Amino acid sequence: MDRVKVLGACPLDCPDACSWVVSVEDGVATGLRGNKDHPVTRGALCVKVNRYLEQVGAPDRLRYPLRRVGPKGSGRFERISWDDALDEIATRLTGIIDEFGGEAIWPFHGTGSLGYLQGMEGFPGRRLFNVLGASHHVPTICSVAGSAGLGYTLGTAGGMDPEDLAHAKLILLWGTNPLTSGHHLWKFVQDSGAYLVSIDPVRTRTSERCDEHIAPLPGTDAALALGLLHVIVGLGAQDDEYIAEHTVGWPEFRDRIMEFTPERTATITGVPRERITALGERIARTRPTAIRASQGMQRHAGGGMALRVLACLPGVTGDWAIRGGGLHYSTSGHFRLDVAALTRDDLLPHPVRTLTMTRLGETLLDTENPPVKALFVIAANPVGSNPDQRRVIEGLSRDDLFTVVLEHFGTDTVDYADIVLPATMQPEHLDVIAGYGHLYLVWNEPAVRPQGECLSTTETFRRLARRLGLTDPALFDSDEDLARQLLRGYDLDRLRAEGFLKIPPGRVPADKLHFVSARAELDGHDPLPGYTPPADHGDGLILISAASHYFLNTTFGANPELRRRAGESTITLHPADAAARGITDGAPVEVSNARGSFEAVAEVSEQVRPGVAATTKGRWAKFTGGATVNATIAERDADYAGGAVFHDNRVQVRTR
Known part of the structure; x- marks a missing residue:
């Protein structure tokens, strides 16, 4: 029996970016544990990632390309070949570019993977989309x-x-x-x-x-x-x-x-x-x-x-x-990786517009500005993760929107796709991870062959570039080539052999600490730090939708065991707030505001302060009556950089 241990890295949206070890027997992944040699991981994974190999081998995993055969939102698909999928995508993109220009294409990257090759940190496919003149995606959902x-x-x-x-x-x-x-x-x-x-x-x-x-x-x-x-x-x-x-x-x-x-x-x-x-x-x-x-x-x-x-x-x-x-x-500011070498914005034929991640619904429904006609959803589940769920669904339901989703499972967003492409998971492809909760680069070596006909994100876009008849050599660089370009100045061979490498931190503050910021003033902000109050005023409880102990964003939202452990969707109310509304512990409730509503079970507890209600994010709408907490969240910007406002949200809670 051939037994090996392969060093890898967790790609999920967590500060810990764990180094892990995959045990492989005769080409099959049989075990996964944290790398005991990594100074942060110290041999331990989390309750979620301990079940990651279940995800890789799950019976409901997407393993073949699919084409929608029912109405958008129905989740009805037929299996097709990669050739058919790539032909249809290439034909539709060519027609959209000819009629509307490249900016009608939106490559929508999410945090399902934070890999620099396969995930959001490196914007996989960006080289191809640059050659096509597609709009740029700005990931504003997190930090x-x-x-x-x-x-x-x-x-x-x-x-x-x-x-x-x-x-x-x-x-x-x-x-x-x-x-x-x-x-x-x-x-x-x-x-x-x-x-x-x-x-x-x-x-x-x-x-x-x-x-x-x-x-x-x-x-x-x-x-x-x-x-x-x-x-x-x-x-x-x-x-x-x-x-x-x-x-x-x-x-x-x-x-x-x-x-x-x-x-x-x-x-x-x-x-x-x-x-x-x-x-x-x-x-x-x-x-x-x-x-x-x-x-x-x-x-x-x-x-x-x-x-x-x-x-x-x-x-x-x-x-x-x-x-x-x-x-x-976040330690992200310390990493000096050559992301520009990955994205190659020099391939753009002309300047392009930027589209903001957290304004997806608004942008898809915008009839005044140049329309989005093609949407590529990459490592993302915006129906489950984006603000204003109702408007996101309305935008994705447009008959004239061509949507391609690269995914592992049939998420709420997949149900609105025209073409679904099966993506490899972390033990099946090469990647480089940088933690935002520590100062280590972590290498991910592929441990097993991809299941079914799954392709890495990088390979998917290499094949699509060929199908489009494009010839720029940069579109066909191998994953090893991409890693060397990203890690220019680092010892890649040592990183690959040892699995992780600590980087020296930059200076903090970078120069002097600015109690008064001239740059903030130039950007239209108060030059002095101060207090900006929440924007959602009025009646109702302030709703916090924090991370679940059993889901990571919407990853693991379909895992049967983790769904069982997470239990029903709950909303925690202080006893005084519950009494004022006639709500008892365990009562079914509706949580709502002008944007939408979702259903939950009341949990009456002093774990929350008066005036505040608490729930968790990460559930799928198809398992929670058709809506989640994000149905109540506004598509509105924070004060800087277009950040999201998930916790600036007032709701009414009433017994169903």
């Missing part, structure tokens, strides 16, 4: 508002090395639940022995393990941070030497801080004044203090501003200069 805010303050979105959390004495886990969405960080948190504070509107699994839990109203994080700074400065605990040598605009920012007294901050955030004062005093006397903030807390109208303020806090205390101090949001 862009916060990254832009950090850029204004720090000159980089990169922060502290997460491994240095082990040296902190005080850790603020701000709007993050790592025990559910990135549990490997917890090892460094535990190693620190630090005093732990969870700042989250919901009492999460992580909050239960912390020394203290503070529950502000969603979207008020910037005000809370400014209130804490008011206490710190009032005690004279600012680091005057660090401020003088490493920052710009302190006098103006100090005046802004003085506006946020504990009393005013308490009114805005709903956090008692005494608790604001006590935490501010703790920060003032504790060095080093570290902040871990994740993407959920910036998905509201003032999300970018919130990260600007949080990045200022260790600038005032001087923690940026101390190992174990600072802010960790």
